[in-house]
Amino acid sequence: MDAEEHAPGTTAAPLDVARSDASLRRFLHGLPGVDQVGAEARAAALGTRSIKTTAKATALDLAISMVDLTTLEGADTQGKVRALGAKAVHPDPSDASCPRVAAVCVYPDMVATAKAAVGASGVKVAAVATAFPSGRAALDIKLADTRDAVEAGADEIDMVIDRGAFLSGRYLEVYEEIVAVREACGPAHLKVILETGELATYDNVRRASWLAMLAGGHFIKTSTGKVQPAATLPVTMIMLEAVRDFREATGVQIGVKPAGGIRSAKDAIKNLVVVNEVAGPDWLDPDWFRFGASTLLNDLLMQRIKLTTGRYTGPDYVTVD
Amino acid sequence: MARTELEYAPAPESRSIVDIKASYGLFVGGEFVDGHGSSFKTVNPATEEVLAEVAEADEHDVDLAVKAARRAYDRVWSRMPGSERAKYLFRIARIIAERSRELAVLESIDNGKPIREARDVDVPIVAAHFFYYAGWADKLRHSGYGETPLGVAAQVIPWNFPLMMLAWKVAPALACGNTVVLKPAETTPLTALLFAEICQQAELPPGVVNIVTGAGATGQALVGHPDVDKVAFTGSTEVGKAIARSVAGTDKRLTLELGGKAANIVFDDAPLDQAVEGVVNGIFFNQGHVCCAGSRLLVQESVAEEVLHRLKRRMATLRVGDPLDKNTDVGAINSPEQLARIRELSEAGEAEGAERWTAPCQLPDTGWWFAPTLFTDVTQAHRIAREEIFGPVLSVLTFRTPAEAVAKANNTPYGLSAGIWSDKGSRILQVASQLRAGVVWANTFNQFDPTSPFGGYKESGQGREGGRHGLEAYLR
Numbered sequence: 001m002d003a004e005e006h007a008p009g010t011t012a013a014p015l016d017v018a019r020s021d022a023s024l025r026r027f028l029h030g031l032p033g034v035d036q037v038g039a040e041a042r043a044a045a046l047g048t049r050s051i052k053t054t055a056k057a058t059a060l061d062l063a064i065s066m067v068d069l070t071t072l073e074g075a076d077t078q079g080k081v082r083a084l085g086a087k088a089v090h091p092d093p094s095d096a097s098c099p100r101v102a103a104v105c106v107y108p109d110m111v112a113t114a115k116a117a118v119g120a121s122g123v124k125v126a127a128v129a130t131a132f133p134s135g136r137a138a139l140d141i142k143l144a145d146t147r148d149a150v151e152a153g154a155d156e157i158d159m160v161i162d163r164g165a166f167l168s169g170r171y172l173e174v175y176e177e178i179v180a181v182r183e184a185c186g187p188a189h190l191k192v193i194l195e196t197g198e199l200a201t202y203d204n205v206r207r208a209s210w211l212a213m214l215a216g217g218h219f220i221k222t223s224t225g226k227v228q229p230a231a232t233l234p235v236t237m238i239m240l241e242a243v244r245d246f247r248e249a250t251g252v253q254i255g256v257k258p259a260g261g262i263r264s265a266k267d268a269i270k271n272l273v274v275v276n277e278v279a280g281p282d283w284l285d286p287d288w289f290r291f292g293a294s295t296l297l298n299d300l301l302m303q304r305i306k307l308t309t310g311r312y313t314g315p316d317y318v319t320v321d
Numbered sequence: 322m323a324r325t326e327l328e329y330a331p332a333p334e335s336r337s338i339v340d341i342k343a344s345y346g347l348f349v350g351g352e353f354v355d356g357h358g359s360s361f362k363t364v365n366p367a368t369e370e371v372l373a374e375v376a377e378a379d380e381h382d383v384d385l386a387v388k389a390a391r392r393a394y395d396r397v398w399s400r401m402p403g404s405e406r407a408k409y410l411f412r413i414a415r416i417i418a419e420r421s422r423e424l425a426v427l428e429s430i431d432n433g434k435p436i437r438e439a440r441d442v443d444v445p446i447v448a449a450h451f452f453y454y455a456g457w458a459d460k461l462r463h464s465g466y467g468e469t470p471l472g473v474a475a476q477v478i479p480w481n482f483p484l485m486m487l488a489w490k491v492a493p494a495l496a497c498g499n500t501v502v503l504k505p506a507e508t509t510p511l512t513a514l515l516f517a518e519i520c521q522q523a524e525l526p527p528g529v530v531n532i533v534t535g536a537g538a539t540g541q542a543l544v545g546h547p548d549v550d551k552v553a554f555t556g557s558t559e560v561g562k563a564i565a566r567s568v569a570g571t572d573k574r575l576t577l578e579l580g581g582k583a584a585n586i587v588f589d590d591a592p593l594d595q596a597v598e599g600v601v602n603g604i605f606f607n608q609g610h611v612c613c614a615g616s617r618l619l620v621q622e623s624v625a626e627e628v629l630h631r632l633k634r635r636m637a638t639l640r641v642g643d644p645l646d647k648n649t650d651v652g653a654i655n656s657p658e659q660l661a662r663i664r665e666l667s668e669a670g671e672a673e674g675a676e677r678w679t680a681p682c683q684l685p686d687t688g689w690w691f692a693p694t695l696f697t698d699v700t701q702a703h704r705i706a707r708e709e710i711f712g713p714v715l716s717v718l719t720f721r722t723p724a725e726a727v728a729k730a731n732n733t734p735y736g737l738s739a740g741i742w743s744d745k746g747s748r749i750l751q752v753a754s755q756l757r758a759g760v761v762w763a764n765t766f767n768q769f770d771p772t773s774p775f776g777g778y779k780e781s782g783q784g785r786e787g788g789r790h791g792l793e794a795y796l797r
Contacts, residue, residue, distance in 0.1 A: 038595030050332035
C-alpha cells in the first residue's frame with residue numbers, strides 16, 4: 001500500500017510521535033476509545049459464525065500452520081523439546097498432507113536443542129526473552145537474554161513489555177526498551193507480548209498495541225500464558241483492529257499472536273473468523289497470525305482426522321507432548 | 322505461501338423442525354376455525370415459494386372473535402387472581418423458550434429475516450417479555466396505574482417483528498387481566514398461528530387469546546368493532562392516523578407505535594469501531610425493517626471522512642443472502658411492495674443529488690432483495706432524510722456543533738429513537754436531554770429489554786410498551 005491510499009483521518013506521522021514522553025502520550029491518548037460493551041458484543045457475534053465442511057477443512061489446516069507449539073515450563077527437558085520439534089514438523093505422522101506448524105516456542109536455553117530438532121523443515125524457533133514472563137529485570141540483562149537466544153539460533157524473539165512502566169504512564173520508557181530489544185534481535189523477528197490480562201482495559205490494549213508497533217515490533221502478542229485472562233476473543237479483535245489501522249496509516253503490516261487459553265479447534269476457528277472479518281484476509285497467513293498454544297494442536301488434529309475420515313478418534317491417536 | 326481465502330461454506334439451519342400446514346384457519350375461542358371470507362397466501366420472501374393458505378377474517382369472523390374474547394373476559398380471565406394468570410404466562414414463556422428453534426426457523430422463513438437474528442434476538446426477547454409481564458400479574462397494585470383491566474383489546478401488529486410485536490402486545494394485556502383479539506400482518510401470519518398452538522399447549526382458557534388473520538379490511542373491522550375497549554396498533558403512521566380517526570369519539574383507549582426516522586449521532590470523540598458497528602446494527606439489522614432504525618447518520622465533520630471509510634469497509638463484509646444460513650447478516654425484503662418503496666425512495670435520493678454507494682454483494686436470483694446502501698451529501702430537504710424508507714438504506718449527514726446535531730436530529734415529524742456516540746458522559750447527557758425521541762441509546766443501538774419502556778414522540782406514536790409504563794395501556 002502506498003502513501004496515497006492512507007485512510008483519511010489517520011495522518012499523524014506515526015514514527016515521529018516518540019520524540020518525547022509527552023508527544024507519545026498525546027498520540028496514544030488521542031486514539032479513538034474502545035467501548036467495552038460494544039467490543040465484547042461484536043466479538044461474541046463473530047463467535048456465532050458457523051464454519052462447516054470445506055470452510056472448516058480450510059480453517060483447520062490454516063490454524064495448524066499458524067501454531068507456535070509452545071513449552072515454557074521450568075521442568076522442560078531436552079527430550080521434551082526434541083519431541084515437540086518432531087511434532088512441529090509432522091503434526092500428524094500418519095498423514096503427509098497435514099501442514100507443519102509455524103514455530104516451536106521455548107526458553108532461550110532450549111533454542112539450540114529446538115533448532116536441531118526442527119532442522120531444515122522450515123519450522124521456526126521462537127524464544128521467549130527479556131526476563132519472561134514478568135519482565136522484571138534491568139534492561140542490560142533483558143538485552144543479554146535476547147542476544148543469547150539469537151546467538152543460539154532463534155528465528156523469533158517473544159519479549160514482554162514492562163507493564164509497570166506502561167501502567168504508570170512511562171510510555172517512552174516502554175517504547176525505548178522495545179526499540180533496544182529490536183536492535184538486539186538483529187535478523188530475528190520480534191514479537192511484543194503486551195500481557196493484556198494485566199492491562200485491565202481495552203483502551204490500554206489498543207494503546208499498548210500502537211506503542212509496540214511504533215517501536216518496531218513485527219508481531220504483537222496478547223499474553224505470556226502465565227497470567228489470566230489471556231487471549232480472549234475481544235482482546236484479539238482489538239489488536240487486529242490496531243494492526244489494520246496501523247497498516248492504513250503507515251503501509252507497514254504487523255502480525256498478531258493470541259497466546260494462552262485457546263485450547264479447542266472451535267476457539268481457534270473463532271479467532272480466524274475475527275481475523276477474516278476485522279483485519280481482512282491478508283492476515284490469514286502464518287506470517288501474520290499465530291496461535292501461541294500447546295494443547296490446541298491436538299484438538300485441531302483430532303478435528304482434522306474427524307473431517308477426513310468421518311470418525312472421531314480419541315486422545316490416544318494423537319501424540320502427547 | 323499463497324493467501325488463503327476463508328470462504329464460509331453454506332451453513333443452513335434445517336427447516337424440518339417446523340411443520341408448516343397447507344392451510345390455516347382462524348384461532349377463536351381456543352379452537353382453529355374456518356373463516357367466512359376468502360383466503361390469502363403467505364410467501365417466503367427469500368424464494369417466492371407459497372408457504373400456506375391463510376383464512377382472511379371478515380367482519381363476521383371478527384365479531385365472533387371479539388365475542389369469544391368478551392366471554393372469556395367476563396367469565397374467566399378478569400375474575401382470575403393475578404397469581405393464577407401469572408402461572409399461564411410463565412407457562413407460555415417456558416414453552417416459547419422450549420420451542421425457540423421452531424419459532425425462529427418459522428419466523429425466518431415467513432419474514433425473510435436472518436436466522437441468526439430470529440434465533441439470537443427475536444425469540445429470546447419474546448420469551449423474556451412473557452416472563453417479565455408474568456411477574457407483574459400479581460403485583461399490579463404496585464404499578465401506580467391501578468389494577469383494573471380494560472376488557473377486550475384489539476391488537477394489530479406489523480410484519481417486521483411478527484412474534485416480538487405479538488409479545489409486546491399480548492403479554493402486558495394478559496398480565497393485566499384483559500383478553501385479546503390479535504391481527505398479525507398479512508405477509509407474516511405463521512408464527513402468530515404457531516403461538517396460538519402454544520396457547521393451546523399451555524391450556525390457556527379458551528377465548529383469552531384470539532387470532533384473526535387478514536389484511537387492512539380485517540384490521541379495520543377489528544379496531545372498529547363496538548365491543549372493543551382498547552386498540553393497540555404498531556405499524557405505519559398513515560394507518561395509525563386512520564385508526565386514531567376511527568377511534569376518536571369512542572370510549573376506546575388507544576396506543577400507537579408508528580414510524581420513525583431516527584438520528585444516530587456520532588461525535589468526534591466516539592469509540593469509532595463500536596460506533597461503526599452500532600451504525601451498521603442501527604440500519605441493517607432486520608434489513609432496516611425497524612421502526613426505530615437509525616436511518617439518519619449524523620456524523621461530526623471532523624471525523625466524517627474516517628467514519629465513512631470505516632463504515633463502507635464494514636458494510637462490504639455484510640453477508641446478504643439465504644435467511645436460513647446461519648452466517649447471513651442481511652436477509653430478504655419482506656414483500657415486493659416494500660421492495661418497490663425502498664427502490665422508489667433510493668431513486669429519489671439519487672435524483673435529488675445525493676451520492677449513492679452500495680455494498681458489493683451478490684444478490685440471489687429469486688426472492689426480494691436490496692443490497693445495503695448508503696447515501697452521502699444528503700441534506701435535510703431530501704426525501705431520503707425525511708421519509709421512512711424502512712429498508713437497508715442509510716442517509717449520511719454531517720454537523721459541526723452539538724447544537725446543530727440536535728437541531729437536525731429533531732427536525733423530523735417523527736420522534737421514536739435516537740443514538741449518541743461519544744466517550745464524554747456529560748455530552749451524552751446534555752444531548753440526550755434535548756432530543757425529542759422516546760428512546761435514546763448511548764454508545765449502543767437497537768437494544769430492547771422487557772423492563773424498558775419503548776414508544777414515540779410526535780408522529781411516532783403515543784403510549785409506551787414495555788416496563789412498568791407498559792402496564793398503563795392496559796389498566797384503568
